[in-house]
Amino acid sequence: MRNVKQIYLLVMFSILYLTILLTTSCGVTGFYIKEGYELYSNSVDESKVSKRILLIGDAGEPSLDQREPVLKYLEMIASRKPDSTTIxxxxxxxxxxxxxxxxxxxxxVYKNRLIEQVKVIQNSDATGIFIPGNHDWAKGKSIGYLNILRQENLIESFDDLKIEFLPDSGCPGPSVVDFSDDIRLVIIDSQWFFNDKSNKKSCRESEEQILLAEIKESIDSFNGKHLIIAAHHPLKSYGPHGGFFNWQAHLFPLTELSDYLWIPLPVIGSLYPLVRNLGVSDQDLSSGTYQNYIKKLESVIDDYSGVVVASGHEHTLQILKAPNENLYLVSGFGTSAHRNPVTKNESTILAAYQPGFIGLDFLSNGQVILNVYSVDDDQKLNKIFSYFATNLVTFKKHSN
Structure with missing residues (x-):
């Protein structure tokens, strides 16, 4: 009888574990595009682009043995229309x-990781804006504040370039940049929400409620067509930070530490994704700290539709349409070696398991094209997504 019970438990456990592996095998390979959003064209008349915004995140560890391919192609796209391009x-x-x-x-070594990105601005003659992420803040450690100030000072030492670090002085913002009467960028240092009090220095926006009120004011005061909020941490994501881990993470968990540690650890390996999904890391969407950030930001932007929320953090490329009709762009795959698995759900318009960046082309006729550029395994650039997204990114205020 005891043996029968043991066999039963083993069978049940095996079924459960197989179910986990089958579920995690549903990740995107290459890229996924939702039906109805297919590529419309591989080219655009550059003369019709009045403003181009290129979004790239997590580019702070470029390739050592050659120039980082993603940065090389980012520079190439920016060089086509430098006077109208902001990266x-x-x-x-x-x-x-x-x-x-x-x-x-x-x-x-660390300085050069930043310089490689600055070179994109230098060589293309485009405009550049750097915003901080959790790694720039030393992952929330007390030394992070000084590290942020050093990065800001280094970036702004290039006074011959059109480049700046926002928000400045280790403060959360919001920093507002108006590219035209119709295009506004609102920048937030989202890591500020995650830092403890020792990293929240004497900024004017020292209280969360004051900060949220100022973000709302920066949106309410805008009467144009297109509003973009840029912050490192995404409000939605379907990669590891969002709770998705592929079969590799379950069977070969040590590859998280090194690409060469293909040591099979079934069952034990599944503990890592499980712990991550319990919210142990405040940098995962499942954590209480992160949920607090999402709740507070969405309490502001839920009053509007057509807002574009651009983020990095997750080493994937994603376009997500939220139930509130806002568009979430996750562009955190600026380093080829930082490859995170990604899956999709009903809100996913695009998900790519390839390094690259996202672009918004605002045309002189009022149309907006949303582009996704990726670098394949042969290190060739492909425009994998190009869609007339005017209706998706037209800013609207809800009537009270």
Whole structure:
């Protein structure tokens, strides 16, 4: 009888484990595009582009043996229309812990990780905006504040370039940039919501409610057509930070530490995704801290539709249409080596398991084209998504 019970438990456990593996095998390979949003064209008349915004995140650990392919192609696209192009670097500009003091023996290594991104601005003659991420803040450690100030000072030392670091002074913002009467960018340092009090220095927006009120004011005061909010942390995501782990994470968990550690650890390996989904890391959407951030930001933007929320953090490319009719762009795959699995759900318009970046082309006739550029395994650039997204990104205020 005891043996029968043991066999039964083993069978039940095997079925459960197989179910987990089958579920996690539903990740995107290559890229996924929702039906009805297929590629419309591979080219656009550059003369009709009045404003181009390129979004790239988590580019702070570029390839060592060659120029990072994603940055090379980002520069190429920016160079086509430099006077009208702004590149927004969506945080995690220097891995793993931001820019240390010059006394650090590896200071030049970390500095060069940022310089590689600055070179894109320098060589293309476009405009650049860098915003901070959790790694720039030394993952929330007390040294993060000084690391942020050092990064800001380094970026703004290039006074011959059209480049800035926003929000400044280690404060959360919001920083408002009006590209025209019809295009407004609102920038938030989202890591500020995650930092403890020792990292919340004497900023004017020192209280969350004051900050949220100022974000709302920056939106309410806008009477144009297109509003973009840029912050490192996404409000929605379907990669590891959002709780999705593929079969590799369950069977070969040590590959999270090194690409070469293909040591099978079935069952034990599943503990890591399980713990992550319990919200142990405040950088995962499942954590209480992250949920607090999402709840407070959405309490503001739920009063509007057609808002574009651009983020990095997750090393994937995603376009998500929220129930509130706002559009969430996740562009955190700026380093080829940082490959995270990604899945899809009913809100997914695009999900890509390839490095690259996202672009918004605002045309002189009022149309808006949403583009996704990816670098394939042969290191060739492909425009995998190009869609007339005017209706998706037209800003509207809800009547009270």
């Amino acid at each position: 927004i670097f969506l945080g995690d500009n220097i891995y793993p812990s931001g820019l240390p003091d010059k006394s650090n023996p590896d200071y030049s």
